[in-house]
Amino acid sequence: MKVALFHGGHDIRVQDLPMPEVGPGHVLVRVRAAGICGSDLHDYRGPMSSVQHPRPSGHELSGEIAAIGSGVEGLEVGLSVGVEPMHLRGCGRCASCRRGHYHVCPRRGLSDGQPLTSAGFSEYDVVAADNVFPLPASISFEEAAILDVYAVAVHALHRVPLRPPHTVAVLGDGAVGIALGQVARTLGAQSVILVGHHDLAMRVAVEAGGADTIVDAGAVDPVDAVVELTDGEGAQCVYEAVGGRGPTVQMACDMAAIGGYVGVIGGFVEPIRLVTESIHRKELDLRWVNSYSTWNGVKEIQIALDLLAAGRIHADPLITHRVPLDRICDGFALADNKRESAAIKVLVIP
Ligand SMILES: [Zn+2]
Numbered sequence: 001m002k003v004a005l006f007h008g009g010h011d012i013r014v015q016d017l018p019m020p021e022v023g024p025g026h027v028l029v030r031v032r033a034a035g036i037c038g039s040d041l042h043d044y045r046g047p048m049s050s051v052q053h054p055r056p057s058g059h060e061l062s063g064e065i066a067a068i069g070s071g072v073e074g075l076e077v078g079l080s081v082g083v084e085p086m087h088l089r090g091c092g093r094c095a096s097c098r099r100g101h102y103h104v105c106p107r108r109g110l111s112d113g114q115p116l117t118s119a120g121f122s123e124y125d126v127v128a129a130d131n132v133f134p135l136p137a138s139i140s141f142e143e144a145a146i147l148d149v150y151a152v153a154v155h156a157l158h159r160v161p162l163r164p165p166h167t168v169a170v171l172g173d174g175a176v177g178i179a180l181g182q183v184a185r186t187l188g189a190q191s192v193i194l195v196g197h198h199d200l201a202m203r204v205a206v207e208a209g210g211a212d213t214i215v216d217a218g219a220v221d222p223v224d225a226v227v228e229l230t231d232g233e234g235a236q237c238v239y240e241a242v243g244g245r246g247p248t249v250q251m252a253c254d255m256a257a258i259g260g261y262v263g264v265i266g267g268f269v270e271p272i273r274l275v276t277e278s279i280h281r282k283e284l285d286l287r288w289v290n291s292y293s294t295w296n297g298v299k300e301i302q303i304a305l306d307l308l309a310a311g312r313i314h315a316d317p318l319i320t321h322r323v324p325l326d327r328i329c330d331g332f333a334l335a336d337n338k339r340e341s342a343a344i345k346v347l348v349i350p
């Protein structure tokens, strides 16, 4: 079977490898679509010493069950499934895991000290049986491939729930920012202001129901714009979905209303500085948002799947590019240069 192996940086090679063995409690998935995530780009932009090379990758995937390991019940060959990434699996024993919050398990993504990875950028991947989610007929493999993005949005809205007057600002016009806007509107946000700087992505956000108003951060001061659009109040809930090294947490706090809530989804690659005067004065609640797991006993990826299945949210508009596995390098180049490619979500179709 064909597998893309990541040797660090731009060095991605599609190779033929033997079919993997399907152990007890696992299923073999014939991958039909796999999304390139922002986190996949870190090692692409500069090889990370913290990861072993070469390695397979691709945690946003969907496909069909092709084989079933021993001890697995309730699943059958041919079933279409979405996949919760293997790196989100917890140890199952610690206090966080026992509460169902395996996304913050200190040993998350490890099995006997070895990293658990999903290999969506392959023809086949082996997945633990409880990480697969049967797809209703109304959901395509392509939409299901980005369930992970919607699960992150669902978790963000659990961590920082909407509150009256239900005004929301989202920083970031990437797939997570747009998905978050879509979910927030579906859950009753009165208005969603999306702050971004990619023309096409912002247009898609409005068309896909992910934003009522857009603010072009390249053209205006986003804080002033959000305060103005909320009658001088600021937004009640602000979600930061950018990360990296910019001042977006500060911006999120500065555009939040008095007594407002800020959720930080983006990962930062260096320490961030915050001027806390207005955060203190407005008595903001600042919460971090990391991946997802369960909420009140329900898997958040299942909640995301249910929202998509209900037809209230459409993931298709976020998918801007598709490349075959043999051309995965082109896919990464597209995802890496969003300004030129206008990519939101690039899918690899093995
Ligand atoms: Zn992802």
Ligand SMILES: [Zn+2]
Pocket (backbone or CB within 6 Å): 090, 091, 092, 093, 094, 095, 096, 097, 098, 102, 105, 106, 107, 108
């Ligand atoms: Zn644990």
